[in-house]
Amino acid sequence: MAAQWAVLGLLAACVATAAKESVLNMCMDAKHHKTKPGPEGALHGQCALWKDNACCTAETSTGAHQDQSYLYNFNWNHCGVMPEMCKRHFIQDTCLYECSPNLGPWIDQADTSWRRERIINVPLCKEDCELWWEACKDAVTCKENWHKGWNWTSGTNRCPRGFTCQPFKYVFPRPADLCEKIWSNSYKYTTEHWGSGRCIQMWFDPAKGNPNVAVAKYYAQNGRDASPVPRAVLLLLLPAALLALF
DSSP states (O other): OHHHHHHHHHHHHHHHHHHHHHTSSOOOSSSSOOSSOBOOTTOOGGGGGGTTSBSSOHHHHHHTTSTTOTTTOOOTTBTBOOOHHHHHHHHHHHHHHHHOSOOGGGEEEOOSSSOSEEEOOEEEOHHHHHHHHHHHTTSEESOSOTTSOOBOTTSSOBOOTTOOOEEHHHHSSSHHHHHHHTTTTSEEEOSOOTTSSSSBOSSOOGGGOOTHHHHHHHHHHHOGGGOOOOHHHHHHHHHHHHHHHO
């Protein structure tokens, strides 16, 4: 009996390890993502940070830089022209979402018609949230949640009736409000800094490597918000772990 418990313990450890490793280099099942990450030497503009290993194609990276692009037909200028410095941060946000293969620990199921998976509570570095807010505080919008509630009757997003355009600094009084509310808690504001290994960076120097690889590994090992590996993932990897033991 003791030997059986030892085997079961080893099996559980193998399954847990395999499950953790599986989220370190993956693409979510969403509208424009590749099925597997890989090199993309022709990534456009700000998305080029991920050219060595990306979940986006060159075409997607080009769309990420366009106003009202084919990606989602979303109009950044729904309350007037968005300032260029602010737009740079939204482009970088789009590049991170579309291109990063290091968001696995935060991928969750989505209940929308256009994607089966989403990210939730990705811990963004303090600098990313605060620079984003600082660049956009005087830009204008009419909604704090940009995922839903728009008027799409024209084919693109317009402010719903009764919603007033006002500066970001009133819609999002703090950097945390912007990062956490604008995309339905896709991101989580943290007090962790660039280079800490404890937060995802929107901006980094690719010549020094992608720091988000280590961040994904840390949270895969410790659980996002200390949560365990999902049971569904464990069951999926169980057969392979059993074969490895015999």
